[in-house]
Amino acid sequence: MTAAKTLPSWDVLTKHGVFPEANHDEVARLNFLTHLNVHLSASILPGVKTAFDTQVKPEFEKEHGREPESRHEVRNAMLKHPYFQTWSALRRNTMEMRQQAGRAQVLRQIENLVEKVDGYNQGAESLILDDSVQIPNNVGSVDIHCQPGCYYTEYFENDVTVAASYDLGLFVTTAGLLGTLSDGGGKAVGNWLQDNHPEFMPKRILDIGCTIGHNAVPLAQAFPDAEVIAVDVARPSLRYAHARAKSMGVNNITFIQANAETLSQFEDQSFDLITTAMFWHETSHSVMPNILKTINRLLKTDGLTLHLEQPQYHGMGVYEQFIRDWDTYFNNEPYWGPMHELDLKQSLNDAGFNGDDMFETGVVSSVDEKIFGKREAGDAGEDYGRAPVWNAFGLWKR
Amino acid sequence: MKMADINKLDLAGTKAKGQRPYFMNDKQTEQVMSITMALAMELSVTRERVSTLECLLEEKGILTREEVENYSPDKEEVARRSASTQEYLARILRILQQDKEQIDGSDPSVEDIQDILTKS
């Protein structure tokens, strides 16, 4: 038997100026949930695959005289299998427990948090909220990933509950892979640019759907002389994002409440770099084309647009598609599936880009030593295997 | 709404908007699982707290972990623990005790009793 691999404790996270405090039992709860998530995916989920291979698939073939051809066929068959039922029930329940734990922790100190956030935001010109912005139906139809109140609900004036709970909980589903500031994706984009395009020095950067700025902040840090604009529709998230960035000494981001489908306040060709992170799967068949058109309008010639997003389903086996699709049906991510079967080249063409310019790549963030410890002395080369890799697509506008 | 008016307990546990899928054939079974997992978490939290106490007691030189591991309760403590464990089990498994007590179906139904009570 191999010794259990130690998972990092939630407590290693960097306590920026508006990060919620945690008492002894709250840390223990978040650590339990982190371990439970890892257990469900490392120890239980393989049984789901075995159930498919040895029972569900053969039975399907017997009944239909062919293999299942789509993730939907796999899902409908698997939904009847008790092991998949139990794994799914546990997974769904773990998501809900994480939400409750995070919200309870935030709410017990919400007075204090709101005061701290206000302290950073008071009179700042770099936070622009706009009451007239409506919540679009891709954000408002369901509470995305079972997060009660989604990104935008305010329970009282100046509330940041949903944002603070989102911040403290990302660790629980990723077991520290995002780093001590949950900003690994943005850092990876910075690394990728430095390694592959060291001459590219964007002066104006736009981050769309920034939520609490996890991935806008590392970009602003990578390009300290750039002006970064981060937009979102969700007020509590923007409020928290702005205070978070300020508390970290990051002053070159302006957070703006706006629907990215139009952004008429910005001139054509006014940005060198336009990014999103884990964004498109939460849009819709109308919002995504609108925003892609906006990006095309706002991006300078020779500018770059780059998007961190899970890989498309094309070319994947139906079982893998079905597992990746779990969130679509069971974790309130209704657009996840439809988005991942789009032909992105076509989407970019439709937005006026030349789709053939599109590239796909993996961007890599470094292993956070504060979480995972130093590399063993004498280890050669890169941290392959340990370093998280994010799938990305993008294009240079010609 | 004012900050002072929110019910924190309700709000912490509130439902996410969107239909909640149930996976098991029986919704109540899944709810029991959900309750059990919450208890499992609280137990884990409690164990961690005990472990913290042991660490602190050891650090302060009040006792060592070996003393905890090798602690051998005296007769009275053995009796107290046994009683407490039995009570604990009885609490947790109450539903099975009660089901057993009427497993022959000897309990009259409400209708049976109403018959008795409404007979003039």
Ligand SMILES: C[S@@+](CC[C@H](N)C(=O)[O-])C[C@H]1O[C@@H](n2cnc3c(N)ncnc32)[C@H](O)[C@@H]1O
């Ligand atoms: C999954 S989150 C993105 C996470 C974030 N980029 C990060 O790096 O952590 C999606 C965000 O997009 C925002 N959003 C969705 N549709 C939008 C729209 N039409 N305009 C602006 N923001 C939008 C949501 O409010 C939400 O905060």
